[in-house]
Amino acid sequence: MFGLKKIAETSEHASSYYAATANWQTNYASLVDDVSADIVIVGGGFTGVNTAVELAERGYDVVLLEANRISWGASGRNGGQIIGGVGHDADRFEKKISCDGVEAIYKMGLEGPEIIRERVAKYQIDCDIKWGYCDVAIKPRHMKQFAQWKQWEQDQGNTNDLRLLEKDELQQYVGAKKYLGGLYNGGxxxxxxxxxxxxxxxAAEKMGTRIYEQSRVVGIDQGARPVVRTEQGSVSAKRVVLAGNAYMGDLVPKLAKRVLPSCSSVIATEPLSEEMVKQLLPGDVAVCDPRTALDYFRLSADGRMLFGGLSNYTGLEPKDLVSTLRKKMTMVYPELESVRIDYGWSGHMGIGLNRMPQLGHIGDNISYIQAYSGHGVAPTHIMARITAEMIAGSPTRFDYFSKINHWPFPGGKLLRRPGLAIGMLYFKLLDEL
Structure with a gap:
């Protein structure tokens, strides 16, 4: 497609602001032996790592396999926004999961951010965590939607600090002049x-989890005690958890057909002056607009503007990512037209056709988790918890998700991307109306 190119990948982290400011460089050994464990987890992003934490806390012997580096994929490249909620419109599936299931999924959406809050405190993780988030309105109808959304959330029992902000009130949090107002969420x-x-x-490692990096899984032998094979070793275990999401490739064709790796990109400016920081985002909140191909942005701990967007279903990034995103950023903040851009990167997120996380089983002892559709920082944590609950003998919350049907993308590998790209274009046009 004109103006787009394939994302260049290496076995090391993308050249992102996050990789440049990581507190600790992981350097776990590759798996070169045949080992055994209670549980083997494939994928070292938020889902896999937190499933390991949850299981290790319960006393399980866990092996975690990562093809590249811990948090190499979407978990280490995303916008860094902690947003509650799980999937979209769980009430669509009421016939499958009952009213209790719909209610449980809603409550899980509130639990996700709290797990992060608790985990950061418990394990003393230095990750620049801050609370406060604004959805921002571009059109009058967005303000009506936000008012309805706020009321619905409060009717459901959401006790977070939720405030509908008119244009002048929004300026206390978001200094951009283009927005008509917003919805603040302190949770x-x-x-x-x-x-x-x-x-x-x-934290998982300290509790006994064995972590192997540069250990790409090349095959899984099913059976009473499945064996996960890497390029140089293997793990036999009682159970397998597949948590590779958009980066699973064709390891399990059934799962590959149900998740579409979609591209999103981020730029990071040079550190801004204190005066500029207070002018642009006086509330130091994370921000999203409500469009299909949304803009999202926030400040880093050292005062950079992190601005993301360009979501598309092609799986490709712009040939000139920095210039393309700079143009979008200056439409929000003209003040940033001349600032230096220090970093620009892209990655893949796993999109599901019905926008609900996909959890389920392959046989009796292989489980999978995938398809957060661009909202994974908090949901990965609750999905990891309910997977650990299932393995420990309490499957109720996991089963609500496993009962939801997830259809394969139509058109196969050849046609599914063009078809979805056309669909996204349709919704982009609706955003402009």
């Missing part, structure tokens, strides 16, 4: 995602 926030994931991996 959401932002952080340095790579430092969080690495800190969680270190």
């Amino acid at each position: 959401n926030g932002h952080l340095h995602p790579l430092n969080l994931c690495i800190g969680e991996a270190r």
Whole structure:
């Protein structure tokens, strides 16, 4: 496609602001032996690492396999926004999961950010965590939607600090002049995602989890005691958890057909002056607009503007990522037109057709978790918890998700991306109306 190119990947981290400011560089050994464990987890992002933490806390012997580095994929490249909620419109599935299931999924959405809050405190993880988030309105209809959303959340029992902000009130948090108002949520926030994931991996390691990096899984032998094979070793275990999401490739074709790796990109400016910081984001909140291909942005701990967007279903990034995102950023903040851009990077997120996380089983002892559709920082943590609950003998919350049907993307590998790209274009046009 004109103006786009394939994301260049290496076995080391993307050249991101996060990788440049990581508190600790992981350097776990590759798996070169045949080992055994209670549980083997494939994928070292938020889902896999937190499943390891949850299981290690319960006393399980866990092996975690990562093809590259801990948090190499979406977990270490995302916008760093902690947003509550799980999936989209769980009430669509009421016939499958009952009213109790719908209610449980809603409550899990509130639990996700709290798990992060608790984990950071318990394991003393330095990840620049801050609380406060604003959805911002571009059109009058967005303000009506925010008012309805706020009322619905409060009716459901959400006790977070939720405030509908008119244009002048929004200026206390977000200095951009283009927005008509917003919805503030004190239960959401932002952080340095790579430092969080690495800190969680270190916590799992201290509890006995064996972590192997540069250990790509090449095959899984099913059976009473499945064996996960890497390029140089293997792990036999009682159970397998597949947590590779958008980076699983064709390891399990059934799962690959149900998740579409979609691209999103981020730039980071040079550190801004204190005066500029107070002018742009006086509330130091994370921000998202409500469009299909949304803009999202926030400040880093050292005063940089982290600005993301360009979500698309092609799986490709712009040929000139920095210039393309700079143009979008200056439409929000003209003041940033001449600032230096120090970092620009892209990555893949796993999109599901129905926008609900996909959890389930392959046989009796292989489970999977994937498809957060661009909202994974908090949901990964609750999905890890309910997976550990299931393994420990309490499957109720996991089963609500496993009962939801997830259809494969139509058109196969050849046609599914163009079809979805056309669909996204349709919704982009609706955003402009």
